Amino acid sequence: MSHASELIESDILAYLDQHENKDLLRFLTCGSVDDGKSTLIGRLLFDSKLIFEDHLAALHKDSERQGNAGEALDLALLVDGLASEREQGITIDVAYRYFSTDKRKFIIADCPGHEQYTRNMATGASTCDLAVVMIDSRKGVLTQSRRHSFIVSLLGLKHVVVAINKMDLVDYSEEVFNNISADYEVLAQQLGLEDVHYVPISALNGDNVVNRSEHTPWYQGETLMNILEQVEVLEDQNVTNLRFPVQYVNRPNQDFRGYCGTLASGVVQKGDKVAVMPSGNTSRVKGIHNYEGEVECAWPGDAITVTLDDEVDISRGDLLVHANSLPQMGNRFAAHLVWMNERALQPGREYGIKIGTRLTNCYINEVLEEIDVNTLKRYPEAKGGLGLNAIGLCDVELSESVVVEDYLNHPGTGNFILIDKMTNVTVAAGMVERALVSDGGDGVREYTEAERNLNRFVRENFPEWGCKPV
Structure with missing residues (x-):
């Protein structure tokens, strides 16, 4: 059954009024390469019947010429618009698409799965309320699934839907679904992801995407569309601290x-x-x-x-x-940086920083800790720079005092970008973790609970790395 509104035909003014007052959910699809992210978005757009007739006609022609779905429509072509994406059958850049149901409006960010495009995934996730983590039912939880889940947790997304895709290729096995769900649940607990839903789907065939599938009578949960329509994100907003x-x-x-x-x-x-x-x-x-x-x-x-x-x-x-709730001011803080430039971070070099609407200058004193996003391996007190797509906890010192607030509780004011002053190129996105004060020269600092959880996760899953307890 379609989610298109009948009011479009019977009362267009009532439909427009209803549409204007619906709330908006921003979400992204992420995961490993070829897990079906673009196909899922194409299925949502197709089943919500908001594809224009000329786009649908073009999709039929493109599917015959470049499709990878056999005789069926290749719905991934709706979002993979770059020539190189269609030639290789992959997503390279973040593609944003819009659709609507009777209950809610949606903006989707289709993020690439390749390792070299990690920066694109982090950019797409930065404005979202929910993440749909795609997992191929034949492959289970891969390194890329862990990497993207870590970035989701780092960015503070509170809602995650684990879409276990291609269930048609494993004969809609309940055992496969349960095993993958159990594996990811361990990861979710270690990364602090609390609101997690698991859905067995086939994006190609539409099973449990918009309509409940007859092939999974053992699944008693909601369809993906129902979860997206019902998840509460308004309560995630900070309505207490005026910023x-x-x-x-x-x-x-x-x-x-x-x-x-x-x-x-x-x-x-x-x-x-x-x-x-x-x-x-x-x-x-x-x-x-x-x-x-x-x-x-x-x-x-x-x-x-x-x-x-x-x-x-x-x-x-x-x-x-x-006036009765003044925030903390300071010019030095610890922040996670997602490095987005091929030229590595150089500690001690001056960068431009845009935090909120204020533009000023800063120095990266040192990389306190580097995290390998491919393996989640940590390098405590790393002294080098950060390479392309690397994530590190850094000591950032500004040339003037600004409001310093942690990103998890104040995402609107706890984020920033770094700018190369020579080329004016954005080189990194940052999330403030905490203010830093002088440690008296002994280098001692207090670890947060999030750091301890991540360290514990790495020690338990990768003991060969020898990470020390913190």
């Missing part, structure tokens, strides 16, 4: 001065007493405006313009917070 990065100062005339941006977290209302960081100046919210006009309050994710009672000096890069 409003100022992106632009709007001054159309002498009677109006507004501060524009997207509300990263918290709720702002008229009359709230706010402070400007880093200056610390205070004022009260006079008005809140969005694209429809003036409103009484705004929520995380809203693009708004805020006006204040007082003429406070505010510019791009400043942060508005509640």
